Amino acid sequence: MKTIEKYLTDSGIKPSYQRIRILSYLMDKKNHPTVEMIHKELLHDIPTLSKTTVYNTLKQFVEKGITQIINIEDNETRYDADISTHGHFKCLNCNKVYDFRFGNNSLEISDIEDFDFLQTHLYIKGICKKCKYLLNTK
């Protein structure tokens, strides 16, 4: 069995064709796509693919813990198959969402010392390196 199918099976998800393709898309592209993006792209290969299936599948992936939701913008829900704790940077110029690492235990948090932390989301918005240079040389 291919690794992606095994990964789904191990996560308690039956590896249907659509599920394999959606998870592969997330893992290969690593582009933090919206439902719209996933559906539009896969439609080329799977002309019958329903948007509902994309919604259902992603909801299942999130429930089973193999995908996380990225809420960096309030008008678009993005998805990420990288479920490690990492940060996301959105460039306000080119709209690309970059990954970054941060020292999770160096956070120096006060006021909520006795709370139980389950998920940490660090979002930064600004201008990416590429756009910075492009904008400067214009």
Add this chain to the structure above:
Amino acid sequence: MKTIEKYLTDSGIKPSYQRIRILSYLMDKKNHPTVEMIHKELLHDIPTLSKTTVYNTLKQFVEKGITQIINIEDNETRYDADISTHGHFKCLNCNKVYDFRFGNNSLEISDIEDFDFLQTHLYIKGICKKCKYLLNTK
């Protein structure tokens, strides 16, 4: 002129009755409310208040930089008149959103060193202290 009216005027916003009440609500309650919450509460005092006015006013507050959007959950947009950089903790049990401070320059970020940072949002989800004890003693 009262301080809240002066604050609006200084921010380039004409202090209409509705705007004063909405900003006061945000500043007094500090509860990171949704549009729904603000509208429902203020309706007791201002029976003619339109939800559109709440939307318009908050959009204006954000544009003028006196309110920030809190995107801790993907199905609800919350608002905060505290525009300082601070973190938000959402309790998954009681749904309350708490403020917390964090050392902004202690973040130890890698991979995006040369990017320009404009906004930083740190969201943590988990169980708050109160709920932790309540759940334990049940």
Add this chain to the structure above:
DNA sequence: TTGTAATTTTGTAACGATTTCAAAATTGAA
């Protein structure tokens, strides 16, 4: 004060993302 223009508020309709739902298609076992 009155008239008039500018601004603000309001309510309805439109919109877009997401969910619900039941039928159709597919899969898996007997």
Add this chain to the structure above:
DNA sequence: TTCAATTTTGAAATCGTTACAAAATTACAA
């Protein structure tokens, strides 16, 4: 092959938000 269980699909419903034009309020000059 048959039949039940699962999955996918597409249409309709829902929900938060925005667009828009009319109504109300405010500002100001005559």
